[in-house]
Amino acid sequence: MNARETEAAPVVASSSPPIRSSQVGNVPLATVRRETCIAFFGFYGRHNFGDDLFGYLLQSMSIRTPGIRPLIVGASPACELTHPFHLPVARALWARPGAIGAVARSVTYVAAILRARAAIFGGGSLFGANASLPFAKLIVNAGRRLNRPVAALGVSVGPFESAERRHAFARVLDAMPSIAVRDEASVRAVADATGSPPANLKDLAFALPALYAPKRSQQDRRTLIVSIHLRQYMDAALAILARVDSLHLVDEVLFVSLDDESVAVTGDIARLFSPSNVSVSRFQYGDSITEVVDLFAAATCVVTSKLHGAIVSFVYDVPVMLFCYQRKCVEFLLDNALPGPQEPQPPEDVCVRHVTELLSRDGRKQRYSNAGWHLDQFTQFISAIGNAKKHTG
Incomplete structure (x- = not known):
């Protein structure tokens, strides 16, 4: 199940009626x-x-x-x-x-x-x-x-x-x-x-x-989501976390694994991070897509190497830093005029400065309205x- 380590997962309503027993394969005969x-x-x-x-x-x-x-x-x-x-x-x-x-x-x-x-x-x-x-x-x-x-x-x-x-x-x-x-x-x-x-x-x-209204929660808590699937970005992620923690820019850091290969990398970042001022929790994608959307839409900022962690954040007006490990990530930033480093391996100080600026801005800028x-x-x-x-x- 999708769930933070200390919480039970909420029940998510199905978007359409369940499949009936009278069917060919997975498809009802009448349909x-x-x-x-x-x-x-x-x-x-x-x-x-x-x-x-x-x-x-x-x-x-x-x-x-x-x-x-x-x-x-x-x-x-x-x-x-x-x-x-x-x-x-x-x-x-x-x-x-x-x-x-x-x-x-x-x-x-x-x-x-x-x-x-x-x-x-x-x-x-x-x-x-x-x-x-x-x-x-x-x-x-x-x-x-x-x-x-x-x-x-x-x-x-x-x-x-x-x-x-x-x-x-x-x-x-x-x-x-x-x-x-x-x-x-x-x-x-x-x-x-x-x-x-x-x-x-x-x-x-x-x-x-236009298809899903997220269940936003904890609006009084500032949450930084970190979702990294490649080890080459671990040092930069840890540098960002150290600065965010020292400046009290968020209340919570949520480590999110969006696929199986992310589990070990995100887990290692979480273990190496020693927070002084923020709480820490972890989440792993399991069997609910919309629960993940809910988390990203409610975040204060997202740091990720996953393209769809960035796109989901963008369409719900959440500031995001995307590590551009592939050209498709660069294209997303360019096509949507989004700031942030575009090199495959950006300098740590550039990453830290960019996230600090994102978190220092007042409120969300409502910019996406094309859904x-x-x-x-x-x-x-x-x-x-x-x-x-x-x-x-």
């Missing part, structure tokens, strides 16, 4: 007949908050769209993800490394496309440096053979490590008539690869405030794909 199913593909089901957040957002957008039913393929068992798609025989092998896990996932992907009317790559770095080319080709080729339209929404494209990889992904992108990316660098990458620039509708999380527009754009995209005619050939 299959009267609704258009869209299968959403991404890095879901790997216990990473950012990727699970994409699934929650796509589900929430789809169920608001008349006639559309989402299938979140491989979704984690988060309590808000009420429209997952898994094959019972493959579910236990979903996260297994190696050939067995790859086969289980591939069979599930094809089964989802068979079940659905259309397929959408939804959210994340699905076409770039660390993306799986076989995964992308499998979905596109299965869609073509099964006459299902395939699109991409809220994705990153590039940077490509070689011309060969760029050409390979260009063939995949050319097979998708509808692509909407999440940053300007991806616009350029698609234009360079295919000759046609895509729409930039921003990250899916930019619509979050409704983004929600409209995303839902229109999903509706258009759901109503598209099937491909032939």
Whole structure:
């Protein structure tokens, strides 16, 4: 469960009715007949908050769209993800490394496309440096053979490590008539690869405030959230904590782990930090997406190396310092004119000064008001794909 070490987790209401027992796989029979199913593909089901957040957002957008039913393929068992798609025989092998896990996932992907009317790559770095080319080709080729339209929404494209990889992904992108990316660098990458620039509708999380109102709490307490997943930022994080503690800039430091690889790093920072004036607690993402959103939205400031820790903070007007370990982090800062160091390894004194300035400002600056527009754009995209005619050939 999601919970601080000394507290029980609150119960979070489901965003849609529970799945009934009369179903095909995870999909009720009656719903299959009267609704258009869209299968959403991404890095879901790997216990990473950012990727699970994409699934929650796509589900929430789809169920608001008349006639559309989402299938979140491989979704984690988060309590808000009420429209997952898994094959019972493959579910236990979903996260297994190696050939067995790859086969289980591939069979599930094809089964989802068979079940659905259309397929959408939804959210994340699905076409770039660390993306799986076989995964992308499998979905596109299965869609073509099964006459299902395939699109991409809220994705990153590039940077490509070689011309060969760029050409390979260009063939995949050319097979998708509808692509909407999440940053300007991806616009350029698609234009360079295919000759046609895509729409930039921003990250899916930019619509979050229009879909979920966080349960803010402890407004009288100043909370600094620290969410770091890479050891290269431990020294900078400890320097920031020492300064914040000595200047009494916050009342509480909350160490948050947003994925499995963050647990050890964040835990080590917490153990090495010796507070004099602040209280300390820890939180680990478990089975509630919105509980994490609640924490970030209620924070006074956030220091993180996780992109979606930064984006969630930004859309709820919480000051944030983002360690830019990847280019996508830099693009987020640049596209939204946000201050802060952009080097992969910024000097400690620069980081300390930046966080001190963020915490020394009076009140929150209300700057983000575009969630409704983004929600409209995303839902229109999903509706258009759901109503598209099937491909032939």
